[in-house]
């Protein structure tokens with residue numbers, strides 16, 4: 001076995017990987033997602049496995065630590081969250097699902113079994129579609145079918161202290177609700193896997209049922225893979241997207257090598273589970289042969305009965321799904337490019353401090369509506385650019401939450417600000433100053449009233465010099481020209497040999513006018529004054 005692992009070091013896998021047409025890859029995913037319900041799945045403990053990571057066994061009740069005689073009590077919020085996910089994936093919710101015990105012995109599972117759904121899972125079927133346009137897969141579209149969704153409890157965590165030959169157990173995670181989503185083996189290249197994970201992650205965030213983070217373990221992806229329909233190997237313990245991708249590449253090359261050497265009957269004879277050590281996949285155990293889980297219905301939990309009406313109610317309350325929103329934003333009246341539509345729709349993590357995706361999208365849609373009323377639809381690109389670049393840029397720079405900014409700059413004020421820029425009542429540069437000023441003030445004070453834009457524009461003298469206000473413009477230009485000490489520069493501009501020097505003069509003008517005048521106006525005036533006819 002070492003032969004294979006030695007041969008494919010981490011680097012080689014990263015740099016030289018390609019799928020070979022005569023060795024067909026087939027993959028299916030099992031994704032475990034922790035639900036962010038208030039309480040745990042079968043107890044009233046707070047469901048907060050991350051916040052108190054430094055205080056082991058804090059979020060536990062007698063049931064979570066498996067004191068004999070304690071009994072599970074189902075948390076209905078977990079059922080609601082699971083229903084949201086099932087409906088969003090077009091899965092068929094099982095109107096009477098059942099909990100079963102999966103037996104195995106491990107320190108972080110003191111009950112001796114995990115409560116899961118084996119015989120009659122929560123939902124079956126459903127699908128998620130990947131497309132070239134939205135998800136950047138190589139194919140036009142690919143449907144990933146879903147086998148089932150099951151609800152189960154998470155286990156505790158073992159912490160190994162090798163030096164002291166000790167393993168510690170933290171049961172904060174014990175009994176946190178999980179949904180295991182199992183796909184059919186529909187994937188046949190790496191981009192499809194990566195895109196699916198991203199999309200699924202975005203979906204659970206969008207539905208508000210999980211943080212979806214791989215880094216914290218809130219989402220855990222197991223990859224099942226086979227080559228040319230040989231035995232499947234399951235890859236587990238893959239902490240982030242890059243390990244998932246590296247592990248799949250490594251494992252593909254390992255399996256191809258086994259097939260090439262004619263060793264399938266000894267090395268790919270039975271399903272096995274492998275882990276990832278950062279450089280190679282390593283065998284954890286062979287499947288099925290060693291573990292008999294002795295599944296049996298949990299006698300302490302009744303069947304979960306749901307009415308059709310309850311499921312229909314959840315369906316009706318579902319927010320519009322991200323793909324649909326992206327499509328809407330790319331069509332009339334918004335006409336956004338894909339990149340912008342994604343920024344307003346996709347929950348990439350990292351901006352939780354500033355806004356939720358819904359807050360941002362709602363803000364944009366409302367501002368759009370009000371802006372179009374004032375400035376017309378033709379120039380709506382300006383509003384989009386200001387939302388995505390200026391507004392988000394400032395929120396990020398100031399570490400200011402959108403909901404706080406909205407108090408001072410609600411959609412109608414933001415729309416008004418952008419309309420003022422569009423109508424050239426203030427210059428672009430003044431608009432930037434103004435926006436930054438408003439947001440900065442918001443951060444440091446208790447102001448909760450919408451801003452009075454006209455008053456600030458007046459106070460700071462930001463009104464744009466109008467094109468007709470010739471006199472002031474001429475005065476500024478003459479002042480700048482008279483301060484130029486190099487006459488060659490001016491003659492160079494006149495003759496067109498030193499066109500770039502004109503930019504220098506315009507820059508001086510922008511400084512003198514504190515950005516209130518559009519550069520183009522300066523450009524035209526200087527050219528006129530210098531008799532430059534190019």
Ligand SMILES: Nc1ncnc2c1ncn2[C@@H]1O[C@H](COP(=O)(O)OP(=O)(O)OP(=O)(O)O)[C@@H](O)[C@H]1O
Nearest residue numbers: 026027028029030182183184185224225226232234
């Ligand atoms: N030939 C195959 N090649 C690759 N993947 C496969 C193949 N056959 C099945 N799979 C995938 O293997 C996974 C099986 O997951 P499932 O949860 O049903 O069973 P399991 O892995 O045996 O159970 P456990 O939940 O204990 O890991 C699915 O994602 C499925 O798509």
Ligand SMILES: [Mg+2]
Nearest residue numbers: 030180181182
């Ligand atoms: Mg499974």
Ligand SMILES: [Mg+2]
Nearest residue numbers: 030222224234
């Ligand atoms: Mg599995």
